[in-house]
Amino acid sequence: TPDVAERTSVPGVATGLAVTGMGGDVLYVETSVATGEPGLTVTGQLGDVMKESARIALSWVRSHADELGIPASAFERSIHVHFPAGAVPKDGPSAGVTMVTALVSLLTGRPVRSDIAMTGEVTLSGRVLPIGGVKQKLLAAQRAGVAEVFIPERNRPDLDDVPAEILEQLTVTPVGAVTEILERALVQAAAGAEGVAGEGGVAAA
Amino acid sequence: TPDVAERTSVPGVATGLAVTGMGGDVLYVETSVATGEPGLTVTGQLGDVMKESARIALSWVRSHADELGIPASAFERSIHVHFPAGAVPKDGPSAGVTMVTALVSLLTGRPVRSDIAMTGEVTLSGRVLPIGGVKQKLLAAQRAGVAEVFIPERNRPDLDDVPAEILEQLTVTPVGAVTEILERALVQAAAGAEGVAGEGGVAAA
Amino acid sequence: TPDVAERTSVPGVATGLAVTGMGGDVLYVETSVATGEPGLTVTGQLGDVMKESARIALSWVRSHADELGIPASAFERSIHVHFPAGAVPKDGPSAGVTMVTALVSLLTGRPVRSDIAMTGEVTLSGRVLPIGGVKQKLLAAQRAGVAEVFIPERNRPDLDDVPAEILEQLTVTPVGAVTEILERALVQAAAGAEGVAGEGGVAAA
Amino acid sequence: TPDVAERTSVPGVATGLAVTGMGGDVLYVETSVATGEPGLTVTGQLGDVMKESARIALSWVRSHADELGIPASAFERSIHVHFPAGAVPKDGPSAGVTMVTALVSLLTGRPVRSDIAMTGEVTLSGRVLPIGGVKQKLLAAQRAGVAEVFIPERNRPDLDDVPAEILEQLTVTPVGAVTEILERALVQAAAGAEGVAGEGGVAAA
Amino acid sequence: TPDVAERTSVPGVATGLAVTGMGGDVLYVETSVATGEPGLTVTGQLGDVMKESARIALSWVRSHADELGIPASAFERSIHVHFPAGAVPKDGPSAGVTMVTALVSLLTGRPVRSDIAMTGEVTLSGRVLPIGGVKQKLLAAQRAGVAEVFIPERNRPDLDDVPAEILEQLTVTPVGAVTEILERALVQAAAGAEGVAGEGGVAAA
Amino acid sequence: TPDVAERTSVPGVATGLAVTGMGGDVLYVETSVATGEPGLTVTGQLGDVMKESARIALSWVRSHADELGIPASAFERSIHVHFPAGAVPKDGPSAGVTMVTALVSLLTGRPVRSDIAMTGEVTLSGRVLPIGGVKQKLLAAQRAGVAEVFIPERNRPDLDDVPAEILEQLTVTPVGAVTEILERALVQAAAGAEGVAGEGGVAAA
């Protein structure tokens, strides 16, 4: 997946999955932080639910900064969350886990593994709630060359409807808490070549 | 009620009851607090009445911080109240007592007992006003495995319409003031195993 | 009037009178103050006129703080004015005097006498302007067990339409300035039993 | 004019003139100032034009504070401009001179003469522009017992349409600049009995 | 042009030209500055384009403060831009040069020559873009007794449609940059009688 | 291209390309910065997508300030982005690269080469996404005398539809990252005549 690998090589970018009018598609979230007035800017023609989802993601990261190894001062800057393409309207809660992962990546400096994608609503306490379109999203992930996809635990029954040849090419990992994704999705910051390979590796994407 | 127990095991989460198009349902409120600009963020596609209800809950907690053992500095941080699921519109005043309970739990560090649920409008002076859908809410509480439900004192007459087999399985506690709920709903912060059991217990949920 | 007495026993709560689709009704206003960003929060599904009315009430109290014995620092906190029930839309200027009375009660710590109710628009200079529905409001006050009702001086002619048996059971006091209400409506802060009785008394409600 | 006299006896209140569905009417503007966050609050169900008019009035007073003898610190407080009655929608620029006069009265502590009324748009440089309804406004002023009315210089031709018996009972003073009104409308702050009489006098109203 | 002279005799006022339903008209812009919260207030029932035009004018002046001899502290005050008459809706970009000129006049203390008028969109880099209604605007300027009118260079071809007798009575000066207007439109601040005459002069207006 | 050269001779101005109802057109973006409250002002009757595009451009520049040689203090000022003509509504993400280029030019003091134009959506991580109307935009660039046009790499296939005689007169440079444009589009700040010539040169435009 050269495109996914290229786009997620810097910290702060993660790969989600969306249902569109034409099936599923990968959906990147990009984040940045800079000195400036503290606050959250959200762009990408997002609907109300998705904007709230960004607030929830940021609040979760902020209230778990200690465990995540993020200094409190990290939030005294201006944070920006963007979903390309900029002219395409987007909505829904299913990019919640993707935003949490991108923000933790950004603020810890650890890139997200480039061979993974994820989908799931995140709650303020970090639980992962079920979303729609699992089949279309897995098909899109497979088409994009993704190796592993994180889905909500409660969407496990939806795997029955996914063609076996897709499931053979993808590792699908159901999760109940967003911390389970973070443990597996982030490349070690100061990792040597082995460490990165052990996590799946950027080079392997 | 494994789901309720799991979701309310950390301070700041409480279980409410809602009337939906398909009868009643449990409705979680999650709260978090983090260093940041003082203010209240409310998410979950809430309507005007429910957003005001969050303001009322926070004002009541803030103006009773002393009695509740919450330091004034607790409110100089960024507080977030969220109602999953994020894409489902919600409205009405009946989650008032649930928000008060969740906020007091969050700011005192005392978890909410995992075997209880509650419903009731709260006023700025802490009174509990009647709400609708008592029957459906109690049915939902029973289905979810809840042991005790707090309802407004003024809804006591509505218990006549609730099937006897439901009332046999639930302790229904009518209250006139939100403080009556707080006295019974919060697990002791530094409680030993016995103390928690005495309150009903997280483990027992 | 046990309900009125119960609800107005703490400083900051006053009893107004409203015209509803089904005649008149008592209408409580609750106020609270807490350390926090200075400002006024208004809840209870209020319309534009009623929101402005709250601003006028607060401005009058603030600009007369000296005469009222309220320190200027009292306004450097977060003030909240709420009208239960939270889901019922309310509008109009006639709760102006009630809000002034509740705010002065809150900020002086003197409870409002529990046997009174009041109605009247207040202007920024403290004058009391006439309102509608005098008859329905007095009937509602009598039903609620109120002993004395303050109405605008300019509504005195409307008393002709009120049944004699109602007027026999109510003391109706027309006023031209909100200060006339304050002089009679607030219980003395450090009052002994006699002082309170002299004002009508909480116990007598 | 007992009502006008009563209402304008404190600094910060001035009497304007409005055209209503039923002819003309007097229109009071009340202003107050209090310690608090600097800013302008405007109430009375005002339309866009009238809200802008309040901004213009305040900017003119603020940028001429020196000449008017108002300390700059006067504007570091919270200023409120209100037009009773609170539920009646109002709009238009013709209360501009009335707001300037009320604000200067408020901030200098000099009451407005109680026997006058005024109408006219004010511009940011203090010029008085013509308004509509001169005839109806003068009739209303006469009915209210007003002795002198300030109108825009450019409305002088409209006096041809005003009945002679009205003009006999009113002093109509056309003005081109708002300063001409201020020179005549404000009672001397520390005035002795003669001084006040020389200005027309509160007692004479 | 006594009216124009009178209205532009203080710094901060400039004369523009507008197209109305009844041909062209002169359009004054008034500006003021006062101690207070930094910011721009715009009044006169302006549409979106005209409000943006005010922002552009202020940004241009602010980013060229050095060359214009305006201290940076001048912008730490509250600036107000008003277009009388207050109840007439106005829109369009063509008052851009007029606003720049009025603001520079205000902040340098140099009045605008009272015998000139101007029209033209201004860009953020100070270029003057073409506008509509040149013929009607020049007719209005001539009627108002204006001696010189600045128009955009790119509107020069429109002069073909202007009656010769109008052009005989007006000096029409096409400009490509707003600085060309500033060089000619502002009276010298500390100018002696000769200097002012050399610029056209207030007295000569 | 005298117009393009003239308009882009100062730092902070760049030339984009737009599709209009009448084919393509050049579209200037002008930027300015001044002491003042930190923030971004955007004008030119921009739609939602284009406003978000400005936020993205600024966030990218801000979070890459170090590499770009821009001091962090540069962003503690008031930044303004304007698209003339002010009355023409504009929307879409395709001016993203143009805004990035103009902002970097402004904040580094290096003018943009006057013989170039560009089009492309920019993402928060600096990638250049495809846009529409390549053919019309290149025709417009050629008509305006532009020498080199930067387009998104992913729009390379659209060049098949562009007439050969246009491509003979234009250097079309597909790019995948906005940094590729910055490397070629900005004139050296302290450049001698040779250096500027080496970049294409302002004088050569």
Ligand SMILES: [Ca+2]
């Ligand atoms: Ca929506």
Ligand SMILES: [Ca+2]
């Ligand atoms: Ca997703």
Ligand SMILES: [Ca+2]
């Ligand atoms: Ca609603």
Ligand SMILES: [Ca+2]
């Ligand atoms: Ca509930």
Ligand SMILES: [Ca+2]
């Ligand atoms: Ca309304």
Ligand SMILES: [Ca+2]
């Ligand atoms: Ca009332």
Ligand SMILES: [Ca+2]
């Ligand atoms: Ca309007």
Ligand SMILES: [Ca+2]
């Ligand atoms: Ca008036």
Ligand SMILES: [Ca+2]
């Ligand atoms: Ca518009």
Ligand SMILES: [Ca+2]
């Ligand atoms: Ca103009």
Ligand SMILES: [Ca+2]
């Ligand atoms: Ca849009």
Ligand SMILES: [Ca+2]
């Ligand atoms: Ca473009």
